[in-house]
Amino acid sequence: MAVDVWTSVLSLTGVALGGGLTALSQRVTQRSAERAEERRLRAATGEARRAEQLQAIKEFIACAQEAERAAYNRPDAWGDDDDGWSGSAGATMTTLWVAERHLVLLCDPDLHSSVHAYARALNQAVWREIGDTEVNEHLEEHKAAFMTAARASLSSTGAEAGD
Structure with a gap:
């Protein structure tokens, strides 16, 4: 038992x-x-954020190209604006500044100063606040700095997404 x-x-x-x-x-x-x-979930969120940042950078580059085109197409004389250049250029610059603000909101703070400097240089080129300097000469340094910072920003975002 x-x-x-x-x-x-x-x-x-x-x-x-x-x-x-x-x-x-x-x-x-x-x-x-x-x-x-x-x-x-962290990786998916990081990938989505990187895609959003990449899209914002692409949009800014497209707007910058339009602003550069406006700078090259600016009429020599400020007389009659028969072709509506100033209105078109103003709209282009507004779109550029909105795209610049998107980058400031979405991207790494290290990108902020270079995107702002490039947008400001474009603004100066469009409104001919650059004196006798050629448009491409005035923009080259700012464009290169922006592209380098954008590349670095996307690289750091990609590394964070993989963590």
């Missing part, structure tokens, strides 16, 4: 121990799955 009691106690102990280990194993597995899901 004593053996039956001990056998029952050992059986209950084994069941309790097995149940406890199973619960612990399930908890560890669940926590591991939760961490993996958190990493996946």
